[in-house]
Amino acid sequence: MSELVKSMPEAAGTRGRILDLAVQIASSEGLEALTIGRLATELGMSKSGLFGHFGSKEGLQLATIEAGAGLFGRTVIDPALHEPSGKPRLRKLALGFIDYLESSVFSGGCFWTSVAAEFDNREGPVRDRIELHVGTWLNILTEQAKAAGADDPRQLAFELFSIGQGTNMQYQLFRDADLFDRARETVERILP
Template identity: 50%
Template sequence: MSPRHSAAEAMQTRDAILDRSVAIASAEGLEGLTIGRLAAELGMSKSGVIGHFGSKEALQLAVLDRAGEVFRTEVWEPVRATPPGLPRLRALCEEWISYLERGVFPGGCFFVAAAHEFDGRPGAVRDAVEARFDAWRGRLVKEAGRAAEAGDLPDGTEPEQLAFELMGVVMAANHAVQLHRDPQAPARARRAVRAKLGA
């Protein structure tokens, strides 16, 4: 077997582990990931699974990265070409709500679930979750700031406050979808966003 072929197979195996791990962690939490379970479900040895990451924490961090790639593909990429400011902010909120509505992750927003799981637990995983939220909030603040500068939002709009409120709307929608199975939650979230950003 050539080194190139071997490296490609190793990457495919690693991807398979990550894909299964994301599905499990979305529904059961990052702590729900066990090397034994992954090995059994993927038909691998425990050492074969851990050999791709080195530790459970490294696996959890890799899973966060993979979930981030999915979120970026589902929410950011569709609006990348949208004009900055209010048009992009509206589009981001729509894609964000759609991502929940379509059940991209079986357990709802992966990062909201991870935040609830790790917000009171110091360590590298918590820091990685916080960094993801900081980056996303920063994107919302940036677009809100551009919209305010362009005069597309009411006078006195504070970008940080607006971003805070938009995040609250979508987190409430995630809660309603996941806990209450409320089919009206996405529509309620869209109405709330329109009230903040205009039709």
């Protein structure tokens, strides 16, 4: 791992504690396995007390997505903003993503992979938020690929994005730590 990443969870308060757990469950078992009763039990509180913080199951799912987006942003994107725009920042984004997978910020691997696979064929606000956040990640990659002078920025972003997805799926299934170095090798090779 190229650098120690501080991944502070959610802010304080009961709601924050709920979402810290929710985000881990969602990443490893999905947003439907994220049950109100289960959350309440594991946190030692009542279903109705927990429910009140979100108003509905969908409200809980949306809040979990925003919490996941916050943690992803603080872990992967924010550190890259300290690098100058262009190739250094793009490199930091791509390698930071691999570090994010390797350091298991989410116990279930990439948060977005889990929730997107579950909701990409449904409709409604949950799917919309997922699309927006993943779209933002992809847009940042594309912008920085452009700033880095890539011939086809969108193509480069596509490939960097894909390396991340492939690494995540293979690691989650096979637990082969060599994958992270393979991923870094590919990233270094395709950077402009």
